[in-house]
Amino acid sequence: MSTYDDIVQLALERGFYFPSCELYSDSSAGFWEYGPNGVKIKNNFLELWRRELVRRDAMLEIDGTQIMSRSVFQASGHLKNFSDPVVKCTKCKSSFRADKLIQDEVNIEVPERLQNDKVDMLIKENNIRCPSCKGELSTSERFNMMFKVEIGPNHDEAYLRPETCQSIFVDFQRIFKVSRRKLPLGIAQIGKSFRNEISPRQGLLRLREFYQAEIEIFCNPNKLDDLQKFESVRNTVLRIYDNQQTMEVTAAEALERKIIPNKLVAYYLALLVEFFNKTGIVNKRTRLRRLSDDEKAFYSSIAFDFEVDTSSGWLELVACNYRSDYDLLSHSATSKANLQVMDDEVKVLPHVFELSLGVDRCIYSILEHSYFIDREKDDRILLKLKPYLSPIHAGVLPLLKKDEFKAKSFNLVSLLNRDFDIFYDESGSIGRRYRRLEEIGTPFAFTIDHQTMDDDTVTIRYRDSMNQERIKINDVHSFLTKSLSVDR
RNA sequence: GCGACGGUCGUCCAGUUUGGUCUAGGACAUCAGAUUGCCAAUCUGGUAACCCGGGUUCAAAUCCCGGCCGUCGCACCA
Secondary structure, eight states: OOHHHHHHHHHHHHTSEEETTTTSTTOOTTOEEEOHHHHHHHHHHHHHHIIIIIITTTOEEEOOOSEEEHHHHHHHTHHHHTEEEEEEBTTTOOEEEHHHHHHHHHOOOOOTTOOHHHHHHHHHHTTOOOTTTOOOBOOOEEEESSOEEEETTTTEEEEEOSSTHHHHHHHHHHHHHHHTOOSSEEEEEEEEEEOOOSSOOTGGGSOSEEEEEEEEEEEOGGGTTOOGGGGGGTTOEEEEEETTEEEEEEHHHHHHTTSSOOHHHHHHHHHHHHHHTTTTOOGGGEEEEEOOTTTSOTTOSEEEEEEEEETTEEEEEEEEEEEETHHHHHHHHHHOOOOOEEETTEEEOOEEEEEEEEHHHHHHHHHHHHEEEETTTTTEEEEOOOGGGOSOOEEEEESSOOHHHHHHHHHHHHHHTTTSOEEEOOSSOHHHHHHHHHHTTOOEEEEEOHHHHHHSEEEEEETTTOOEEEEEHHHHHHHHHHHTSOOO
């Protein structure tokens, strides 16, 4: 059984995540729910993201709507670029990209944005038939990866956003005006995005409805190397993959060797790497892959993918794109608003460097890199999650199911449960209870035993080492506070 | 979306070939009780499933058709 299967099984058994609407047989692929443990680890992950990126760099966070008007996607290019003409064979039901099919069959250039009836005409004129069975082709239809929704009684056209960043671009002007901030300015957002994938697969790795945590850095394109705060990350080691090889260089070296073109990009890539070093994802199994020209999105001039090695290969977690002025320019043109801002007495249309993170993929990767089977100890399964990411911070367990043990336990629980995620468990043997806790990554367990009755100390048991120590009940709260803090 | 294979308690699996024995069985997990008292112990008892819809039949987990989901391959992935 592969690690992927292990994780899926653990997710199902312990409520990390599971298929949406599974009670009903008409549930669709590509939709997954986070269960109780999954929500907690996701929240903890996002709080770490806020800490290490948003707060550290004094970014501003917003929360935009998921439904956005048609014009937004006209400006962003999604209406045009996100939709393909598709024809189906009436006989064998195969479907084809109409523009590509015509191009292949008749060898003429077909513009992507050709009207449906023109496509149909071309197919008819050239007598194009199904390439696999020679059956007759249907008239063409548009397949757009965006989910269309209708608003109000007039069915006004709108869409579920296919990426969260559009909210940031359309909100930029107001935020910049009212926040009294200067360039460069990071605006961040956590939220859901929606893509009508043709064939979603592999659980959390490819979803139709998914979480993104995006950061858009608005900057003056003439000042990309004017960045004092770069000094704080100049020695941060980046693992960069380029030309089929991975090299480890500091941020400063990467600049000197022109692997990264400017300080601004280098600084944010370094922040991102430092953030991931605190997630429990193994550093040596990550890389910043420099994208070649033909892999880049059309709007991107500099592109790195932050990737992680998983049991199903290298997986893209964060797309880092220098989008230049593509977004603000097109929103400016479509909306007729002037989106220029003042920077040092000069009017400038900001450029954008983007860090677009796929939350669900990160959660999966963290689970996979944390999953261990302890062959020394009866093959116990444990998730070696960072304590601050764990869905349960600590267990509170009475050694015996006696009233005085329970009473002491409840006291301890009430001392802790407003500040930490605590699980109280009195059922079964003590060993079994420890095993259940460590399977969901709980780093500590406090056991109320006979000695507790004498001196108000409890046993603390550590997940990874299984070691035990005694600690005063009154010190437990500060112990947890200290143990759950994130290293600087 | 196409093709191949699959879908049975929370999880994994048996049963499907040859319809009736299935009132659907086991293991692990879970719950209650007993026992033990610091690492998945033991005993007793319990909860819990044939993916959905239609068809064939006296009778369907089992055969047929359609749908949905999953795995893999192809295509797709701004």
